[in-house]
Amino acid sequence: MTTKQPSSSLPVPFRWLWAGAATSNLGDGMLLAAGPLLVTTITRDPLAVALAPFAQQIPWVLFGLLAGAVVDRVDRRKLMILVNLLRMLVIISLAAIIFSGALGLPVLYGCLFLLGTAEAFADNASTSLIPTLVPSAQLGLANSRLFGTITVTNQLAGPPLGAMLFAISHSLPYAGFAALLALAVVLYSKVAVPLPAPGSSRAPGTSMLLEVREGLGWMRRHFAVRTLAILITCFNVTFGATFAMLVLYATDQLALGDIGYGLLMSASAVGGIIGSLLFPLLERKFSYATLLRTGLVLETVTHLALVLTHQAWLAMAILFLFGIHALVWGSVSSTVRQRAVPDRLRGRINSVYMLGSIGGIATGSLLGGVLGQVFSYRAPFWFGFFGSFIILLLVWKSMTHIATAGSHGEEDQATPPQMP
Template sequence: MNTKSSSNSLPVPFRWLWAGASVSNLGDGMLLAAGPLLVTTISRDPLAVALAPFAQQIPWVLFGLLAGAVVDRVDRRKLMILVNLLRMLALIGLALVIFSGALSLPVLYGCLFVLGTAEAFADNASTSLIPSLVPSRQLGLANSRLFGTITVTNQLAGPPLGAVLFALGYALPYAGFAALLAIAVVLYSRVAVPLPQAGSVPAAKASMLREIREGLGWMRRHFAVRTLAILITTFNVTFGATLAMLVLYATGQLGLGDVGYGLLLSASAVGGIIGSLLFPWLERRFSYATLLRTGLVLETFTHLALVLTHQAWVAMGVLFLFGAHTLVWGSVSSTVRQRLVPDRLRGRVNSVYMLGGVGGIALGSLLGGVLGQAFSYRAPFYAGFVGSLIILLLVWKSMTHIAAASRGQETS
């Protein structure tokens, strides 16, 4: 198989990975709409509804570090195939239970927990595999294209498709997701890994705890990767606080209905798509330090701009820019980590990064709820702005060192 590529053509093995991730994320997007709708067929209790996403996210906290150690031990491609087969079987079982009319909340939560656990392993393995498939100089392009496609499937196409299928039959979105995962498994099986990967080479095994400590120790000693992990965690806390109050902000301050709220969220997704298309041009013309700083400034003032406006079109414009920023930021930070982290440690370091991202949003959502309850739904926006501004000022100079570290490791 020819894996060579020009500057604008990504290697064939990555394209198979890209296709598989796109298909599986379409299913994830379907569940964004179908999941809450399914819960409401059993109970409309707010706590019951909130426990559904919690059941799917908590495995990232419980097993995230373990997943990283496993990813660094085994063949990453085979692990992706195995855990996606597990997700497929869980969804088939759930669809059958729904069809039979025997669904209960404990069964649903248990299935979501299994899906979240498998996803924690699959996403880490996929991210860790990319540098083995793509030359260093093309990592930015590969990440931007992958994230852009995921934005389309997960945030734009998936939710309405899931809602339509759910309206036709409660079990259909879950059966459909299982079918998509079957396709994804076939696509992942076509991925040929041209470069040796740590997990595929037999080695003397230390204890899992020791291997996790090794990954944490490496990250503590590496300024650039450590700073990126701190940034994603802290900025996700401020973002999570604002996001938790977004529906109240949209319906209260902006006076939007259900459709308007959906369009507000779509503005961010559209921005992400545009960011994906522009990223190669931005990468050629601006340094990573400039892109990182600009992104942090945009995110900081997003909180303030939103809370100060009462015009829906202004809020949509702000979220459009925010969506473009998140795509560019994610592409840059992923590329930096993929260039700097040794292959044998990549899964463990990625697990810390992913844990910080998911944990930051969860903590921020809780913080936003507390602030909103104690003051008003506007309080998390102001708190998010102040917190982000403080972080921005503290790390401003660090962006130069992060970009320089990435350039020092880049290969042609």
């Protein structure tokens, strides 16, 4: 799909959402480095290390579908504000426990579980709001700019900042995150949401279970959105297995310290920034199918390239290319999905997509921990490579149909015969 270059001026309500997401994701990025480092102060056991991201991701599996139905029922902006306030309270409590020296793995896992539960609702509401605030022609630009900014805060600025604060005091990154969440709530409160279109609301008296079934039925009939959900689930299993062992890979194979680990994680963010800047040009010059296929090849090769290198600079270069892929892939797949899904179903469809996305990472994290414990931290990287390669072969021919589905609207639901 090749699109006309949209205007670079994005609507003001989206800009407030954009600012709030950037603020909260800076805190998320701080914990991206501080979290694994905190776990390793308690234990070096690979399975215990992998259980930390698993505890934060499993709520998406348990409550994801419920979150989608709730997002389609309530004021999405108010829901975002409420759950971010709850996240702030959990983070404040965790910072106090760390500062007191009483932190143990059960308490840490419990706090991460509560954070993941809140994120399941907040992220779904935020994603569902984007097509409401941005015209269809600007969705690609909006997604790339939003993802690019989140990449800067979550992966570039956040991890080294979190690692540096962690080196000063283990509780400091968590106290900082709480302050950032308070600011994000203020920014989200300024988002002006347009009134829903006539007939877009749910029927009175409809049960939540029936609403969930309606969303699942729509996705089952829509080939492109359904296949994207399956695809991101499978690739996130392989990615999650590798990512769960990244802290051990960085410290053992690359011999990096706390700050070096944060910088390694930031390498992909630099690629994400470049990807965000290049996306309007890539969108104009190449079809979405070409962008999706190229990205899947890069992701597959990333696992192999990482496990074969012992040089920190080369690992950072590999993750830089991965960052470009992640930004472009996320922008394209989100745009296809947002254009195809009607507003009244966005929360429920997003819940299925995020369930697969986060659930895939959670499953991969747990699997990576088991493989790392039974074999070594290198085993998940090999699993990631071979698993991604098989998936790539299965979906290669179907990319053209998937990539163009968003331009056909809601009714483009045929399944092409070549899909395995």
